[in-house]
Amino acid sequence: QKEVEQDPGPLSVPEGAIVSLNCTYSNSAFQYFMWYRQYSRKGPELLMYTYSSGNKEDGRFTAQVDKSSKYISLFIRDSQPSDSATYLCAMSRIKAAGNKLTFGGGTRVLVKP
């Protein structure tokens, strides 16, 4: 079993809908959680960075962490065709400079006009 599980999709939604993405993990030592967006043949772009349980909002993006359930989510409001990409969750055990990240497999999202 992988440390971080993420549904590969594809997840297809109409423009303007809310996109709901999630990851589950097995290692309770993970404390730092990130979401990246990756367009085809490009490097990932950091979207959200959260620590411990709770919600964090940034523009159209909301990240949620539920450490008791080992479950994290990313919501994208008012989705646009330009949001069509692969979304990767990533996690880290400790707060340390240059620490490795453990990635989920990524969910492919398609927002249809």
Place this chain on the structure above:
Amino acid sequence: GAVVSQHPSWVICKSGTSVKIECRSLDFQATTMFWYRQFPKQSLMLMATSNEGSKATYEQGVEKDKFLINHASLTLSTLTVTSAHPEDSSFYICSASPTGSYNEQFFGPGTRLTVL
């Protein structure tokens, strides 16, 4: 801010040749850089962690003599694929962790390597 560049963006080479890929942090210093490999429709696979001024730490199963990493300065790391073969064809992505930050990694745009 937090821009990472890679050069070249794509390269085609003959089997048996060596290829060098550069990763630069343009507007910040990075004590640590990471090198990943990504196959089509798959997630990132960490190859090695590169620390400025010291030897890289390779992940299990990654041949350090084949994938040479040099992190000579706080803004530059290089990955050299030695004696490349067709099975080394892949998308190579670097990331940089700003000095003094924690866990954040900023990724380069990637380099597509095709070995004929």
